[in-house]
């Protein structure tokens with residue numbers, strides 16, 4: 001839903017045509033840090049130390065090394081070192097946000113779905129936990145930059161949707177949803193209410209109707225924004241003089257021609 005709202009044309013390339021995209025270092029770094037924190041939170045509380053987290057980062061890097069999202073990254077030695085140290089900094093920053101020893105997770109990377117008027121909504125929740133009062137809390141790790149105050153509300157849309165998924169699956173609305181921005185580090189917290197859930201339902205329905213309309217008319221228009229700088233399909237975008245009809249053949253040929261790279265070998269972290 002976020003992808004369609006940002007740019008319907010980029011959504012079509014990614015989710016309707018399912019064109020292969022080259023991996024991006026920021027997204028791969030996010031995957032790596034998410035996996036490291038999943039491994040950390042899977043440990044018993046007293047074992048969730050910084051030393052353990054850095055070992056989990058190494059373990060996550062070894063696990064993911066052969067995945068195309070990592071092996072396909074074209075990084076020189078210096079960029080590789082920066083990639084590793086940035087990931088380590090994000091893990092270290094996490095400890096400034098909370099003491100993981102006190103967190104009571106009841107689900108990590110859990111996949112939930114729910115039906116809204118016949119449309120299935122799916123989400124993957126980084127962490128579902130219980131607070132001191134036994135209430136549900138949803139936590140979502142973010143490895144990108146903290147949004148400005150103007151975009152704070154919008155950045156919470158995803159976790160409000162997860163609150164709806166929880167309510168439909170477990171019959172309980174979470175008492176708190178939180179975005180843990182690891183780069184600053186900073187936590188953005190909201191308390192879901194009847195009104196916020198109603199609003200997320202009506203917005204989700206409106207977006208899904210817009211997606212269905214765009215699909216039935218094959219009408220996906222470009223929506224230029226700052227995100228264009230990171231768009232894999234910019235050369236095929238009419239807003240930049242490209243032809244969308246060429247994307248299918250070119251992107252698939254590029255993916256097929258991509259040489260198989262060896263697994264990505266990150267330098268080990270130092271506790």
Ligand code: SF4
Pocket residue numbers: 007008009010222223224225227228231232233234237238239240
């Ligand atoms: S370059 Fe911008 S407007 Fe064009 S498809 Fe990509 S995100 Fe959309």
